[in-house]
Structures are given as structure tokens and as C-alpha cells.
Amino acid sequence: MVSVVLQVPPYQQDPQAVAGSLVASALVSVLPLATVFVLLGVFRLKAQWAALSGLVVALVVAVAGFAMPVGQSLLAAAHGAFFGLFPILWIVVNALWVYNMTVATGHFDVLRRSFGSLTSDRRTQAILIAFCFGALLEALAGFGAPVAITAVMLIALGFDKLKAAVLALVANTAPVAFGAMGVPVITLAQVTALPLDQVASVVGRQTPLLALFVPLLLVFLVDGTRGIREAWPPAVVAGVVFALGQFATSNFVSVELTDIVASLAAALAVVGLARLQPHAVWAARRTTPVAAVAGTGDGGPGGDAGRGGAGGSDGPGTSGGADGAEREPQDSPRDVRLAYLPYVVIVAVFAVAQIPGLKGALDSLKLAFTVPGLNVLTPQGRPSSTMSYSLTWLSTAGTLMVIAGVIVAVLLRVGAARALRVWGRTVYDLRWAIVTVAAVLALAYVMNASAQTTAIGLLIAGAGAALGFLSPVLGWFATAVTGSDTSANALFGSLQVTAANGAGLPPELLAAANSSGGVLGKMLSPQNLTIACVAVGLEGQEGTLLRRVLGWSLAMLVVLSALIALQATPVLGWMLP
Incomplete structure (x- = not known):
């Protein structure tokens, strides 16, 4: 032959x-x-x-x-x-498969309630949910999921519909270049034939500067100049820690882990600061459960689940709910740990x-x-x-x-x-x-x-x-x-x-x-x-x-x-x- x-x-x-x-x-x-x-x-x-x-x-x-x-x-x-x-x-x-498993098992609802219990101040909620958690979702999935999910969570905490959408969109900026486990930067390196670490290093010296201002902008969108005067500490801390995390991880650790590290570090920094300053107005914690006004269903991001409206001012204070709505269930410490567990597992696998x-x-x-x-x-x-x-x-x-x-x-x-x-x-x-x-x-x-x-x-x-x-x-x-x-x-x-x-x-x-x-x-x-x-x-x-x-x-x-x-x-x- x-x-x-x-x-x-x-x-x-x-x-x-x-x-x-x-x-x-x-x-x-x-x-x-x-x-x-x-x-x-x-x-x-x-x-x-x-x-x-x-x-x-x-x-x-x-x-x-x-x-x-x-x-x-x-x-x-x-x-x-x-x-x-x-x-x-x-x-x-x-990435979306892992998220959808948490939705299907109800653990995402527990996670949403956990975020709401960290603080009752709208400005800090915007930082933790739209910026920090939104960045984590961008890191894991991207492609619109962070906007849909964080907007629904904000409405569930009592935010106005339009304002919740604006906050979710504006917050979904700084983490995007390293979103979906670094897909945009990986693609950029592939189509340009430039080394991935070289491209990621330069992006990691540009987008962190945006991160410095985004949390402050969110606070302003929620509560105007009063928000800047009263809630600048968590905004500055979130922006600085996220920026440092994004720069250090993209330049010296891993492209895929960049936004995961930055978002988790920023969230922990804000929560830690709230524990150090428990009497600050932006660190106020609610003492009673919030009425359930919206939720997430098995439909995934952008679906019909979670469309309930909510009233109340967008200024500081305890989140309110619709009259006559059922009260949120009380989650056990074990339930809360299981809600956070998927993200811990992902970070551990990529770190190993x-x-x-x-x-x-x-x-x-x-x-x-x-x-x-x-x-x-x-x-x-x-x-x-x-x-x-x-x-x-x-x-x-x-x-x-x-x-x-x-x-x-x-x-x-x-x-x-x-x-x-x-x-x-x-x-x-x-x-x-x-x-x-x-x-x-x-x-x-x-x-x-x-x-x-x-x-x-x-x-x-x-x-x-x-x-x-x-x-x-x-x-x-x-x-x-x-x-x-x-x-x-x-x-x-x-x-x-x-x-x-x-x-x-x-x-x-x-x-x-x-x-x-x-x-x-x-x-x-x-x-x-x-x-x-x-x-x-x-x-x-x-x-x-x-x-x-x-x-x-x-x-x-x-x-x-x-x-x-x-x-x-x-x-x-x-x-x-």
C-alpha cells in the first residue's frame, strides 16, 4: 500500500x-x-x-x-x-454548572440570606453584593450571570428595581477582564500570540485602578454625597484590597485565580472592618429577619425567578419587605457553611x-x-x-x-x-x-x-x-x-x-x-x-x-x-x- x-x-x-x-x-x-x-x-x-x-x-x-x-x-x-x-x-x-447546582439544591438562597444578615446598611450591601460577590460570580462564570444574580439579590434586600439594575451593571466592570476563570485574557493571548503571563501582567496594572473607584461610585449611586461622607471607609477598603489582590494575583500567582482572590479578599476586608467598627452607621446589623420579597429559583440567571418588587428608600437603614410576605427562614450555621462551601472548593482546586x-x-x-x-x-x-x-x-x-x-x-x-x-x-x-x-x-x-x-x-x-x-x-x-x-x-x-x-x-x-x-x-x-x-x-x-x-x-x-x-x-x- x-x-x-x-x-x-x-x-x-x-x-x-x-x-x-x-x-x-x-x-x-x-x-x-x-x-x-x-x-x-x-x-x-x-x-x-x-x-x-x-x-x-x-x-x-x-x-x-x-x-x-x-x-x-x-x-x-x-x-x-x-x-x-x-x-x-x-x-x-x-462554571455555570457549579452555580446551577447551588441554585437547584437551595444553597444559593442560604447564601443570599447570609449576605443580607452581614449588614442592614444599603451602601455596604451594595459593596458586598454588587461589587465583591458580583466579582466572584464574574470570576466563576461571567457572560451576564453576575448582573442577573446580584440584581435579584439586591431586590430581595429591598432595593428599587431600576437602582438594583444600575448597581449590578456599574459594579460589573473591574473584574471583567479576568472573568470566567480568565477567559478574556486567555483569548487575548491566543489571538495575539503574546505570552499569557505578559498580557495578564499588563492588564493587571490597568484594571485595578478602576477598582479603586467603583465601590465609591456604588455608594454614591445608593445615597449620593451623604453616602460618600458616611460610608467611604468600606468603599475605600474594598477598592484598595480588590485592586491589590487583582494586581498581585495576575502578576505573580495565576490568571485564573485573579478575580477569585481579589473578590474574596475585598469581602473579608469589609466584613473585618465592620467587626472592628461595629458602631459605625455603615456597619449596622439587623436584629430581625427580613421579609422574603424575592428569591432565586431553578431557572438560573436572568430567568423569571426573583422578580418580586420591593419598596423602601435606598438610603441607609434596615432593609424592608413587602407587607404580609412570609418571613425569611432561619438558617443553621451548617447551612451557611454549606452555602459557602462550593466557592471554597473551587479556590482550593485551582490553588492546588x-x-x-x-x-x-x-x-x-x-x-x-x-x-x-x-x-x-x-x-x-x-x-x-x-x-x-x-x-x-x-x-x-x-x-x-x-x-x-x-x-x-x-x-x-x-x-x-x-x-x-x-x-x-x-x-x-x-x-x-x-x-x-x-x-x-x-x-x-x-x-x-x-x-x-x-x-x-x-x-x-x-x-x-x-x-x-x-x-x-x-x-x-x-x-x-x-x-x-x-x-x-x-x-x-x-x-x-x-x-x-x-x-x-x-x-x-x-x-x-x-x-x-x-x-x-x-x-x-x-x-x-x-x-x-x-x-x-x-x-x-x-x-x-x-x-x-x-x-x-x-x-x-x-x-x-x-x-x-x-x-x-x-x-x-x-x-x-
Whole structure:
């Protein structure tokens, strides 16, 4: 028997393929992105259909505009979609599976009541729930879950519906870049071919500065200037501890653990401060159970459960409930311990996986290959990184979440059959998100492989020093439209690196700026606005909610852009690793 190996002729990227002009090539390359943004923002098409439409346009531009062979274009799309499934969606599905098990067993309700018993002051509740616990949920799941869950919890404690939604959206900023066990940063490193630790280190020197101000902003949103005067201690402590935790963990410990460590440290710091200052007005604890006005059901984040309204002022004081509602049940210390246990298990599993000797052994179990039939050369004639796939399948965050989930299921006495049913329901609930993420990654890989991204990046590089200020705006815009910092990094990460190289700026700086800017666009995305409105029972009021958060998003974006512009100069260049 004679075996025949088919040698695929290489495709060499040409950023000036359209009419021999960089400008023409860049303008044509914008069409796939414009398709996604216009279909989402103007025609309000669902994200999955907009992403699939953009993918089709990207394939047409690659073949007709950049002369990429049809077969290789389709292989590039398949490579991107596969990366979207493993490891990205593998992480998200398993993280939400663990959360959904706590909902199905009632332990999440116990956790909600436990948070409410820590303090009766609305301002401190906003810090603990929207900021600290929301950051933990972002770390474990992301993709809208923190907004839905924390908004429901705030309503259950007596917050006004609209204010609860605003607080949940504004709080879901600083942790986003490292959310879902580091998926946005992991994706950014993958599409830019930059080392993960290098990218994470720079992001960890940008987003912590946002964290310093977010708790103070939440206090202001709850109670205005009086809130700042009276409740600044827990806000400052939460912001500083979170920022330090995010910086230290992302730079020196683990990308996946970054938000977990930061959020838990911030929550413990606020609770500890309240114990040291028990008579402070912001540390007041209630002495009687709160009436049950809302709850969480098995529907998961964004479902119909937990839509009950609540009255009462948003100023300081004991949370009130609806007249005639049943009183909250009293949870035993054992119930409370079990409610917190899943998060302890997750932290422990990921911490063990970082032990130096064990980490090396786990990382050695790797799935790595060059995509058969995909033969792409860069304009310089070197093999393109778009051809290679690599996955440390045992140490990846998704697999570690499976291990943690199995342990949680055993400890919470969730039978194997029930745990599998919850996992299946989680996949079903995420079915359209799965399609969207896979399509966006496929689009990004086609654009990268065919040199569409390179053409846009080289043209933008003409902005020179102004790139430092503009680069986070690109990430902000992409996240606002797609609803995902991961998708924004997939779309513009490679473009940022190309522009940085053309302008003589550090590529890791602008790549990180894309993700850091993206965290501020998430509160404006139609996806997140809809999730927030559905969670609190304000369907159809997305426009009202958008107007309430738009100004804060833009203000923080200006501050972040100024910071990154200075990091590109000797003034703050010392901040970079």
C-alpha cells in the first residue's frame, strides 16, 4: 500500500491585496466587523445571527478580496470555532454548572440570606453584593450571570428595581477582564500570540485602578454625597484590597485565580472592618429577619425567578419587605457553611493546581497540533500562528471546574444523575451563547489568517502616539456591541498588536488596553442591558437603563484612556513590567 501525502500550497498573507492599496484593503476588511455591529446595534438582530452573518462576510472578503483559498478559509473558521468551544466555552459551561447546582439544591438562597444578615446598611450591601460577590460570580462564570444574580439579590434586600439594575451593571466592570476563570485574557493571548503571563501582567496594572473607584461610585449611586461622607471607609477598603489582590494575583500567582482572590479578599476586608467598627452607621446589623420579597429559583440567571418588587428608600437603614410576605427562614450555621462551601472548593482546586511541581506535570498533558490543510505564511514568509492549536487539557480552567463540580456535588449530596441533568440544562440554556462565541472566534480567525486584521492594524498605526489613548476605545466599542470582552479581544486583539508594532509602541500595552477598555463597555451592551431588565422585571426599559449608566461608562473610559496614553510614555512607562 502506498500512502500519498497531499502537500497544500502555502497561502502568503498580503495586507495590500485589494487593488494593491493598504487603504482599500483596510476598508474592505472592515466589512465583517461593520456587519456584526450594524446588525446588532441598528437592526437589533440577535447576537448569534449577527455573528454568523459577520462570519459569512469575512469568508467572502478573505476569498474574493485577499485571494485566500476557499478550503483554507473554511479551515481557519473551523479552527477558531473549535477554540471557542475548547477551552473558552468549556470553562463557561462548567462554571455555570457549579452555580446551577447551588441554585437547584437551595444553597444559593442560604447564601443570599447570609449576605443580607452581614449588614442592614444599603451602601455596604451594595459593596458586598454588587461589587465583591458580583466579582466572584464574574470570576466563576461571567457572560451576564453576575448582573442577573446580584440584581435579584439586591431586590430581595429591598432595593428599587431600576437602582438594583444600575448597581449590578456599574459594579460589573473591574473584574471583567479576568472573568470566567480568565477567559478574556486567555483569548487575548491566543489571538495575539503574546505570552499569557505578559498580557495578564499588563492588564493587571490597568484594571485595578478602576477598582479603586467603583465601590465609591456604588455608594454614591445608593445615597449620593451623604453616602460618600458616611460610608467611604468600606468603599475605600474594598477598592484598595480588590485592586491589590487583582494586581498581585495576575502578576505573580495565576490568571485564573485573579478575580477569585481579589473578590474574596475585598469581602473579608469589609466584613473585618465592620467587626472592628461595629458602631459605625455603615456597619449596622439587623436584629430581625427580613421579609422574603424575592428569591432565586431553578431557572438560573436572568430567568423569571426573583422578580418580586420591593419598596423602601435606598438610603441607609434596615432593609424592608413587602407587607404580609412570609418571613425569611432561619438558617443553621451548617447551612451557611454549606452555602459557602462550593466557592471554597473551587479556590482550593485551582490553588492546588498552581503548586509548582504539580502544575508542571498537569501542563505537560497537552493537546497540540497544526491544523491539517491550513498552510499560512505571514507577509515576511514565516509560518502564521493561526495554524497551531494547543490546549493543556487537564490544567485548563474548564477541566478544573469539572473536578471542583464533582467534589461540590458529593459534598452537597447531589446525585450523579441529578448533577448530569443540571449540566445538560446548563448547556441547553447557553446554546445560543455557544453559537455566538464560536461564530465570533471563527470570524476572528478568518480575519487574522487572511490578513484582514493586519491591513486594518497597519492603517490605524498611522495614528502614532495617539494610539495609546484610542486603543481602549476600540475595546470599549467592541464590548458594548458584542456584550463580551472575550469577543472584543478576539476581534481586535491582533489588530491592536499590529497597530502597536507599526507605531513603535509595546504590543502588550495596546493588547491589554483592548481588554481593559472593554470592561467599561460591558454595561452598555444590549445583551447585558436586557439581562438586567429581565432579572429585575423591567422588560422593555433597556433605553432608560442605558441612559442611567452611559455617563459613568464614558467618564471612566476617559480616565482609563488617559492612563494608558501615559503608560505609553516615560511619564507612566515605569508601570509596565
